[in-house]
Amino acid sequence: GQIRAALVCHLKVAADGTLKSWRFTRAKICVSANIAYEDAQAAMDKLLPLAGEVARSAGKGASEQLFPLTGEVARSAGKGASEQPESPPPSALLTPPPVGDELARRALQPLWDCWRALFAARKKRDPLELDLPERRVVLDETGRIVSIAVRDRLDAHRLIEDFMIAANVAAAKALEAKKSPVMYRVHEVPGREKLVALRDYLATFGVNFALGQVVTPATFNRLLALVADAEHRTQVMEQVLRTQTQAYYAPANMGHFGLALGSYAHFTSPIRRYADVLVHRALVRGFGLGEGGLTDDEADGMARIGEAISAAERRAMEAERETVDRYVAAFLSTRVGEVLDTRITGVANFGFFATVEGIGGDGLVPVSTLGDDYYRFDEAARTLEGDATGTRYAAGMTLQLRLAEAHPISGALRFELPDISPRARPAIHLHGKRRHRRPR
Numbered sequence: 001g002q003i004r005a006a007l008v009c010h011l012k013v014a015a016d017g018t019l020k021s022w023r024f025t026r027a028k029i030c031v032s033a034n035i036a037y038e039d040a041q042a043a044m045d046k047l048l049p050l051a052g053e054v055a056r057s058a059g060k061g062a063s064e065q066l067f068p069l070t071g072e073v074a075r076s077a078g079k080g081a082s083e084q085p086e087s088p089p090p091s092a093l094l095t096p097p098p099v100g101d102e103l104a105r106r107a108l109q110p111l112w113d114c115w116r117a118l119f120a121a122r123k124k125r126d127p128l129e130l131d132l133p134e135r136r137v138v139l140d141e142t143g144r145i146v147s148i149a150v151r152d153r154l155d156a157h158r159l160i161e162d163f164m165i166a167a168n169v170a171a172a173k174a175l176e177a178k179k180s181p182v183m184y185r186v187h188e189v190p191g192r193e194k195l196v197a198l199r200d201y202l203a204t205f206g207v208n209f210a211l212g213q214v215v216t217p218a219t220f221n222r223l224l225a226l227v228a229d230a231e232h233r234t235q236v237m238e239q240v241l242r243t244q245t246q247a248y249y250a251p252a253n254m255g256h257f258g259l260a261l262g263s264y265a266h267f268t269s270p271i272r273r274y275a276d277v278l279v280h281r282a283l284v285r286g287f288g289l290g291e292g293g294l295t296d297d298e299a300d301g302m303a304r305i306g307e308a309i310s311a312a313e314r315r316a317m318e319a320e321r322e323t324v325d326r327y328v329a330a331f332l333s334t335r336v337g338e339v340l341d342t343r344i345t346g347v348a349n350f351g352f353f354a355t356v357e358g359i360g361g362d363g364l365v366p367v368s369t370l371g372d373d374y375y376r377f378d379e380a381a382r383t384l385e386g387d388a389t390g391t392r393y394a395a396g397m398t399l400q401l402r403l404a405e406a407h408p409i410s411g412a413l414r415f416e417l418p419d420i421s422p423r424a425r426p427a428i429h430l431h432g433k434r435r436h437r438r439p440r
Helices: 037-057 090-094 101-125 155-177 192-203 217-226 230-243 274-286 296-300 302-335
Strands: 002-013 019-031 135-139 145-150 184-186 248-250 339-348 351-356 360-366 374-378 383-386 392-394 398-407 412-416 428-431 434-437
Touching: 002 101, 002 155, 002 274, 019 155, 037 101, 037 155, 101 155, 135 302, 145 302, 155 274, 192 230, 217 230, 248 302, 274 296, 274 302, 296 302, 302 360, 302 398, 302 412, 339 360, 339 392, 351 398, 360 398
Parallel strands: 360 412, 374 428
Antiparallel strands: 002 019, 135 145, 184 248, 339 351, 339 398, 351 360, 374 383, 383 392, 398 412, 428 434
16 A cells, blocks of 8 residues: 555544544554545445344344444434434445455444444534535546536545544644644634524524524524424525634634534644644644644744635635536536526525526526516515515525526526516516616
């Protein structure tokens, strides 16, 4: 395998998932296998029925730690404890995954065993749980778009995420113990103005949100649990996300609200984040691990550096969103004129925005194209409702729309109702009690 230099975080995890101790060392590691998330998941799913057979033959329960119940942990989070894990699909049993059984038992099973403890600790901590879809653009060798789909969220992803969070916490606490400078990842409590807007929004669903309470991530999780309708649940999740503050980097520790953690820094991705590089350098300096430690100038300029990399991160996120939007528009440009399944993502006084189910993108449906009616905009409920017909458009609604335009250069989309004649008169729009006819 490949030999690579690394800064290693050694963690000792208790049976209840809490971190008992940690240490950091420099090391050379040998990479014996690069395992894709999907392959790791398939390998562990393949062991699931075998685990039950082995456990029963040994006279033990099916939950014996030797064979963790993969695929069950995250799915059972919101279910009763007596619910049984699902069996893997037949294809997982008939087609051997790329990862062999021996490698799975030797390398993956210990990770899954430990992760079960970390996952239990995570549930007890009750961080903010927003299961929103992430789009994945697949290109061929020539750069042509093959497909755009929602990325599957596997237990293998959750496992790596929880191990990374544990290492990040250990890095922050280790530097605190050394009284070394720390570039924290800060996520503050939502401000009152956004909480008021959320309260008004939830009231339209009959959900009460008291402003006087101490707001924690668990508060939002309980609110989401009250929204049983799957269609509205995604809508409310998006609104809860908008309520959150923007995370940033700073040397002053304000905690990480979303993860429900008191001390948190980024350690695990120095190849793509400068904050992680600073944390690595601080660890090298604090623990006397040789050359390449944090310099005095870097230590003195942590506040300035934090502001700079936070601004750079925001620009990168915006660029990423715009890039994906352009890919989506290019992908859909061949389907202009088709009627597509969409979901309303936002409503304004000038119309509403919709996204194509399973693909993404945001396109406008101008209020002037909604037909012969007066449409009243309710800002609190985020709805447009016709006075004469009672037709109502609200965020989260699913409906079929015709794709009228798709512009790959700008990433812009425009939709229209499939049953509106092109010669239909423009709608008259209302905002509050003021009525005005929108220009043609």
